[in-house]
Amino acid sequence: xxxxxxxxxxxxxxxxxxxxxxxxxxxxxxxxxxxxxxxxxxxxxxxxxxxxxxxxxxxxxxxxxxxxxxxxxxxxxxxxxxxxxxxxxxxxxxxxxxxxxxxxxxxxxxxxxxxxxxxxxxxxxxxxxxxxxxxxxxxx
Numbered sequence: 022x023x024x025x026x027x028x029x030x031x032x033x034x035x036x037x038x039x040x041x042x043x044x045x046x047x048x049x050x051x052x053x054x055x056x057x058x059x060x061x062x063x064x065x066x067x068x069x070x071x072x073x074x075x076x077x078x079x080x081x082x083x084x085x086x087x088x089x090x091x092x093x094x095x096x097x098x099x100x101x102x103x104x105x106x107x108x109x110x111x112x113x114x115x116x117x118x119x120x121x122x123x124x125x126x127x128x129x130x131x132x133x134x135x136x137x138x139x140x141x142x143x144x145x146x147x148x149x150x151x152x153x154x155x156x157x158x159x160x161x
Contacts, residue, residue, distance in 0.1 A: 026084050028083075031070045032068070033068050035065070035102060036103070038064075039061075065151065070145075070149075072147075076140070097131055101123075120156045123156075124146050127148065145158070145159040
C-alpha cells in the first residue's frame with residue numbers, strides 16, 4: 022500500500038531586488054522592466070510555500086519532523102531574508118531575481134538539502150511576491 026503524503030510549510034522573508042539586464046541599455050531596461058529597474062531596487066515581503074512528498078512513518082505519523090525541517094529553512098533563508106538579492110545573494114550575480122528565478126533557485130537549494138537530510142522529496146515550491154502574484158515551480 023502506498024501512503025504518499027504531501028506536507029506544505031509556509032515561511033516568510035523580506036528582500037529587495039532590481040530587475041536589470043546589464044547586456045541592455047538603460048533605455049531598454051526601463052522600457053521592459055519599468056519602475057522595477059530603479060537603481061535603488063524595491064522590496065517585498067515574500068511568502069514561500071514548500072511542499073514535500075513522502076511516506077508517513079508508522080512510528081511517528083509524520084513524513085518529516087518539522088524540527089528537522091526548520092534548520093533547512095533557516096539555513097536557506099539566511100541568503101534571502103533582509104537582503105538585496107542583486108547585491109547580497111551569490112545566486113543572483115548573473116541572474117535577474119524575478120519571482121520565477123527566485124523559485125528556481127530556492128527549488129535547487131532546498132531540494133539538495135532535503136535529499137541530504139531526509140527520505141522526502143521536494144514536490145513543489147510556491148513563492149508569493151505579493152498576495153495576488155505567485156510562482157509555482159515543480160518537476161514532473
